[in-house]
Amino acid sequence: MGMSLQQIVFGVLSIISIISALGVILSKNPVTSVLCLIVTFFTIAGHYIMLNAQFLAVVHIIVYAGAIMVLFLFVIMLMNLNAEIEPQKRNWLKYAGAISGGALLLVLLGALREADVTPIQPAASDIGLISNLGKTLFNQYVVPFEVSSILFLSAMVGAVIIGKREA
Amino acid sequence: MNIDWFFILEKIVLISGVLAVSLLVAMYSTWGERKVASIIQDRIGPNRAGFMGLLQPLADGGKLFFKEEIIPGNSNRFLFILGPSLAMIVACMTSAVIPWGDTLTIAGHTVSLQIADINIGILYIFGVVSLGVYGIMLGGWASNNKYSLLASVRAASQIISYELAMGLSLIALLMMTGTLSIKEIVEQQRHGGWNVLYQPLGFLIFLVCSFAECNRTPFDLSEAESELNGGYHLEYSSMKLGFYLFAEYINMFISSALMASLYFGGYSFPFMDSLGLAPNLVTILGTAALFIKIICFLFFFMWVRWTIPRFRYDQLMRLGWNIMIPLALANMLITGAIVLYRSTH
Numbered sequence: 001m002g003m004s005l006q007q008i009v010f011g012v013l014s015i016i017s018i019i020s021a022l023g024v025i026l027s028k029n030p031v032t033s034v035l036c037l038i039v040t041f042f043t044i045a046g047h048y049i050m051l052n053a054q055f056l057a058v059v060h061i062i063v064y065a066g067a068i069m070v071l072f073l074f075v076i077m078l079m080n081l082n083a084e085i086e087p088q089k090r091n092w093l094k095y096a097g098a099i100s101g102g103a104l105l106l107v108l109l110g111a112l113r114e115a116d117v118t119p120i121q122p123a124a125s126d127i128g129l130i131s132n133l134g135k136t137l138f139n140q141y142v143v144p145f146e147v148s149s150i151l152f153l154s155a156m157v158g159a160v161i162i163g164k165r166e167a
Numbered sequence: 168m169n170i171d172w173f174f175i176l177e178k179i180v181l182i183s184g185v186l187a188v189s190l191l192v193a194m195y196s197t198w199g200e201r202k203v204a205s206i207i208q209d210r211i212g213p214n215r216a217g218f219m220g221l222l223q224p225l226a227d228g229g230k231l232f233f234k235e236e237i238i239p240g241n242s243n244r245f246l247f248i249l250g251p252s253l254a255m256i257v258a259c260m261t262s263a264v265i266p267w268g269d270t271l272t273i274a275g276h277t278v279s280l281q282i283a284d285i286n287i288g289i290l291y292i293f294g295v296v297s298l299g300v301y302g303i304m305l306g307g308w309a310s311n312n313k314y315s316l317l318a319s320v321r322a323a324s325q326i327i328s329y330e331l332a333m334g335l336s337l338i339a340l341l342m343m344t345g346t347l348s349i350k351e352i353v354e355q356q357r358h359g360g361w362n363v364l365y366q367p368l369g370f371l372i373f374l375v376c377s378f379a380e381c382n383r384t385p386f387d388l389s390e391a392e393s394e395l396n397g398g399y400h401l402e403y404s405s406m407k408l409g410f411y412l413f414a415e416y417i418n419m420f421i422s423s424a425l426m427a428s429l430y431f432g433g434y435s436f437p438f439m440d441s442l443g444l445a446p447n448l449v450t451i452l453g454t455a456a457l458f459i460k461i462i463c464f465l466f467f468f469m470w471v472r473w474t475i476p477r478f479r480y481d482q483l484m485r486l487g488w489n490i491m492i493p494l495a496l497a498n499m500l501i502t503g504a505i506v507l508y509r510s511t512h
Contacts, residue, residue, distance in 0.1 A: 031246065031308070038301075058290040066297025070304070070323060077308045077316065130287060130347060 010050060017043035030076045034069055041065045055130040173276060181282055185262050193416035194224040196465055203469040231409040239402045242311040250306025251403065251410035257299045258417040264288040265424050266350045268434045268454035271447055280434075280454065281350055288349040289337060292425065293330075296380060299418070300326050303389065306411070307399035319399040321480065322382060322389030328487040329379035329386075335495035336372035339502040340429060349425075353433035357440070363430040368498045370430045372491055377422040379487070381415060384472040388480050423464035424457070431460050 020043065023036035041064045048057035137145050198213065198220065205212025213220030238247055268280035285291060300323045307319020343365060344352050356362055363370045379386040390398030400411045427433060434453035442449065478486070 031243075054285065054287050055290070058287050058294050061294040062290065062297055066294060066300075067327070070297075070300050070327065073301075073304055073308075074320065074323065077304070078320070130290075 013043045013046045192420045196416045204473050207473040234405040236405040243309040246305045246309035251407045254302030254414040255410045258414040260295045261421045269450045284350045287347050289347045310402035314396045315401045318389045318395045329376040332491035332495045333376035336369040339369045339499045356432040357435035361432045372495050381418045385475045385478050423461045427460035
């Protein structure tokens with residue numbers, strides 16, 4: 001069976017990302033969960049690189065692994081959450097979680113079964129490269145881009161105000 | 168499969184070479200630090216091991232290897248070991264995108280003295296730098312010690328705060344050069360002037376931030392022995408402590424190389440294209456020029472350490488958020504206006 005280098009890399013990346021994603025929800029220790037999530041982010045960044053979207057890959061790592069997960073770690077470490085002091089969840093909560101999760105799975109399966117996914121030719125598409133992405137953002141999508149930046153600004157102002165009130 | 172074996176061999180040799188040189192420079196930075204300290208404090212410094220104490224780093228390393236290795240009870244063993252390993256790996260990873268020289272021609276093959284010339288080089292460095300926090304945070308938390316945890320939280324918030332100003336100062340540079348590839352930035356400086364002439368404020372901000380990113384004095388709050396009994400590596404001993412200390416020196420070396428490449432022309436030197444020498448010789452001279460610039464920066468790092476006292480933590484935060492970030496924003500605005508003006512006129 002002839003497998004191209006790309007398929008091998010894709011397979012390895014996918015297996016690691018599924019295992020580490022399972023690790024996030026199955027591990028008892030919150031710090032281990034965070035570390036597994038970071039590994040998952042890295043494998044997803046690897047997928048981006050395979051799609052020739054290097055900019056997305058790096059920004060994904062900077063924003064998620066480099067900033068957001070550090071904040072998660074901060075909170076978990078300072079609250080000193082441990083497996084021993086984790087509150088026992090009620091049984092009905094577990095059942096409710098399982099049922100709603102299963103329902104979501106069904107919906108996703110139904111949606112994806114009928115979906116017509118055209119294969120992407122990674123090498124042919126250069127949209128993920130930074131100059132193309134920038135040109136697209138600032139020519140074709142300049143209004144949504146500016147609107148979302150205002151949204152970010154208002155979120156920042158809100159965060160500062162909440163922080164100020166406490167002090 | 169059609170694999171270019173020469174290419175693979177070239178990259179393996181280059182990667183090992185760069186790693187070896189980084190480790191060597193970091194090793195002798197510890198020696199340099201002690202010598203610079205002794206000169207500034209008017210004493211002799213290490214002079215017993217070898218000529219002028221040149222074997223001192225080897226003696227220090229050997230000592231660290233033979234020290235007893237202690238892993239504190241009730242600590243998370245895996246994370247405790249992962250911390251220093253991550254710090255070391257992350258410190259070594261950045262060297263991949265720095266152009267250590269132009270191209271050499273060996274037996275008809277053109278060999279670039281850069282491991283990977285990716286078109287997002289600067290963003291890659293940001294990604295790696297932002298991961299540097301994990302080594303410190305995991306180590307501090309896994310030690311199961313309040314002082315270590317406090318120090319690691321301090322270090323992490325310091326690194327995150329100064330990363331912002333650092334990024335903003337770089338955006339101004341990117342607007343000017345129009346590329347994210349470090350190699351291209353160096354090539355532009357080879358034909359034009361050094362970027363520090365056009366971006367003096369940006370360089371100053373970048374310099375201050377790299378002191379904070381490397382946890383160097385006057386921003387070495389994470390290892391303030393007077394208030395925290397040592398720092399995030401309080402519980403570490405033997406070579407695991409050595410890794411943390413060593414990673415700091417590698418970080419210093421890499422940020423010196425980065426500053427030299429981004430603002431001081433990298434491997435280019437004045438009149439390099441009008442000397443009329445063989446291209447290979449010019450490349451080697453260029454690499455030598457880059458290392459001279461790096462050594463100047465390393466000396467500057469040490470000079471500052473033995474001259475300026477440590478900041479208080481609130482002063483550090485105020486400097487980062489109230490002075491550095493607004494300055495970087497203003498620098499970005501001015502650069503943007505000038506770039507726009509020059510592109511329309």
